[in-house]
Amino acid sequence: MIVFASVVMLFAAACTQSAERDYVRKAVRLMDRHALFAEGPVWDEARSEALAAEPASMEEAHEVTRKAIKVAGGKHSFLWTQESQQASAETDQTVSPRVKVLDDGIAVIVLPPFIAQEQKEMQRYARCVLDTLPASLPGAVIDLRGNTGGNMYPMGASVHPLLTDGVVLKFRTRKLTSPIPRSYLPKSVGLDARPSIVCPVALLVDSLTASAAEMVMLCFRGQERTRVFGAPTAGYTSGNQLYPMPDGSQLALTTSSTLARTGEEFCNDPIAPDIQTDHPLEDALAWLHQEDGRQ
Numbered sequence: 001m002i003v004f005a006s007v008v009m010l011f012a013a014a015c016t017q018s019a020e021r022d023y024v025r026k027a028v029r030l031m032d033r034h035a036l037f038a039e040g041p042v043w044d045e046a047r048s049e050a051l052a053a054e055p056a057s058m059e060e061a062h063e064v065t066r067k068a069i070k071v072a073g074g075k076h077s078f079l080w081t082q083e084s085q086q087a088s089a090e091t092d093q094t095v096s097p098r099v100k101v102l103d104d105g106i107a108v109i110v111l112p113p114f115i116a117q118e119q120k121e122m123q124r125y126a127r128c129v130l131d132t133l134p135a136s137l138p139g140a141v142i143d144l145r146g147n148t149g150g151n152m153y154p155m156g157a158s159v160h161p162l163l164t165d166g167v168v169l170k171f172r173t174r175k176l177t178s179p180i181p182r183s184y185l186p187k188s189v190g191l192d193a194r195p196s197i198v199c200p201v202a203l204l205v206d207s208l209t210a211s212a213a214e215m216v217m218l219c220f221r222g223q224e225r226t227r228v229f230g231a232p233t234a235g236y237t238s239g240n241q242l243y244p245m246p247d248g249s250q251l252a253l254t255t256s257s258t259l260a261r262t263g264e265e266f267c268n269d270p271i272a273p274d275i276q277t278d279h280p281l282e283d284a285l286a287w288l289h290q291e292d293g294r295q
Helices: 002-034 041-052 058-073 082-091 119-130 152-158 212-219 280-291
Strands: 078-080 098-101 107-110 140-143 167-172 177-181 201-205 226-230 238-244 250-260
Touching (some): 002 058, 041 058, 058 078, 058 250, 098 119, 212 250
Parallel strands (some): 201 226
Antiparallel strands (some): 078 250, 098 107, 167 177, 167 250, 238 250
8 A cells, every 4th residue: 555655646746747847848839939039059058958957846847937938038028927917917907098188289198007908998998098089189298107018009009090001010020020000009909990180299208118108109100290208218129929828827928029110120128219308298298389380
């Protein structure tokens, strides 16, 4: 009986360790296939180290994966465990966008972070702006200060009337480049495109403006009569994809760099504003007044 019990325990331990090694192998396969930086000698070394690891617990498998993902995907990539997902869901108190039309007719649009993936919630976020924005404007301010990112599509959908037609952004993976036209932004959240509002646009950014918020900023880069005010952004200008893992965790894996309509390529470096200032809103309004011929 003692011998039988020992065999069962050894078999159970082997199965557990196999599951943990399989976890790391799957993570490495996903990185090999999709991660932006998963090539070259640095990745080869990190890959070999991960595959040679013998994690004795799922926590150790997570640590092995975290170390590898930073090489394969860079600083924007991370492992999103079930515990982290639950904590995020419990603390997520999504703030709605706000639109204020000033006495001079200029609209000030404040876009907060947004991480949800449900279409209903994405539509609600976008409609907070779309259903409030006047059909014509002398100018608009898009305030992205403090917006740490999340899901770029409801953010982009909310302000797509202020973008000119055509491709506003491109994502470049290791194998291909995918254009994002203006019309796709509302379509991505299940809404119809609204007519363009032709007016000067000022964007406000700071050191907390990150990831999806930086993507919104880049959608306007190169558009005529557009200026960015504030401080350099956080520098997470790459595209991430989520890949589910067997234990319920997810790999948030960087798969692409970002191309603005100017042809400039951005990948995890801070973006300097056109006008660096400690008074971005005041300076933006002054510029908009000048553009509108009022001063």
